[in-house]
Amino acid sequence: MAGFQYTKLFAIVEIDVDTDAASELIIKVDRPGDDMHQVLNFAFNTEATTTGRRTVTVSLPGSTRGRLFQPKITSQGVLRLYGMRVYAKVLDGGGKTSWRWYTIPVVPTQEDWQTFPLPIPRTQEGWESAQLPIRPTPKEASWVPLPMDK
Amino acid sequence: MPLERVKQFKDLTIHYRGSAATFKFYSDLPGGSMAVRRTLDIPASSADHGTHTLLLDNPDYVEGNLFYPWIKPTGEFRLFGGVIRFRVIGVYMDGSKGEFWETQPLGLGV
Numbered sequence: 001m002a003g004f005q006y007t008k009l010f011a012i013v014e015i016d017v018d019t020d021a022a023s024e025l026i027i028k029v030d031r032p033g034d035d036m037h038q039v040l041n042f043a044f045n046t047e048a049t050t051t052g053r054r055t056v057t058v059s060l061p062g063s064t065r066g067r068l069f070q071p072k073i074t075s076q077g078v079l080r081l082y083g084m085r086v087y088a089k090v091l092d093g094g095g096k097t098s099w100r101w102y103t104i105p106v107v108p109t110q111e112d113w114q115t116f117p118l119p120i121p122r123t124q125e126g127w128e129s130a131q132l133p134i135r136p137t138p139k140e141a142s143w144v145p146l147p148m149d150k
Numbered sequence: 151m152p153l154e155r156v157k158q159f160k161d162l163t164i165h166y167r168g169s170a171a172t173f174k175f176y177s178d179l180p181g182g183s184m185a186v187r188r189t190l191d192i193p194a195s196s197a198d199h200g201t202h203t204l205l206l207d208n209p210d211y212v213e214g215n216l217f218y219p220w221i222k223p224t225g226e227f228r229l230f231g232g233v234i235r236f237r238v239i240g241v242y243m244d245g246s247k248g249e250f251w252e253t254q255p256l257g258l259g260v
Contacts, residue, residue: 075245107240
């Protein structure tokens with residue numbers, strides 16, 4: 001697990017989420033020591049407070065630090081995850097010591113809607129013509145033999 | 151980590167002329183089997199290409215991998231076309247099926 005990354009202090013986690021049931025956010029880091037271990041287990045359920053999507057903000061224990069950060073989300077039902085970020089700052093070296101948000105990679109959800117035409121057979125816009133089944137009338141008169149007794 | 155790309159359905163617009171009708175929208179989520187998720191009324195229309203939009207986002211979006219619409223009119227009904235609006239959800243999981251979301255340990259930049 002050890003790498004070239006600098007140790008960071010983690011303060012806040014924000015998740016953009018929509019749940020239908022009780023859910024949990026679990027955070028693991030690799031400090032102290034080198035093994036990933038759990039530092040937070042936070043229960044949440046946006047269905048209990050609102051209908052639909054909501055931002056859940058969680059404060060991490062003040063001593064949460066590590067070179068690596070690993071989030072996990074479980075739920076007892078359906079959950080839609082739209083985004084996640086963590087507020088952290090570098091503790092040693094790197095020259096970047098200010099607090100900033102780090103975006104956690106989550107497969108993005110489209111903000112725009114797509115359209116899909118339903119497979120309904122097309123109705124013709126134009127008109128077709130069809131001959132009516134009327135027996136044609138000859139233009140010229142014709143001789144017809146009359147039935148006669150022989 | 152769930153891999154399927156679930157869709158959220160917002161609305162469905164049809165072009166038609168005819169009697170009033172009942173509309174049902176089936177999808178496979180939640181649960182994984184096709185079931186009625188919305189039952190709505192379609193008003194009668196005497197316009198040649200009447201338009202009516204059926205909302206699928208109240209109170210929540212209808213979701214699913216699969217869907218099909220169902221229309222049963224009370225009389226003559228001519229259906230000329232229709233379009234559905236949807237979007238793909240990035241991460242959708244069903245914890246009741248043992249699904250969860252987890253990343254690899256992340257170095258976060260530096």
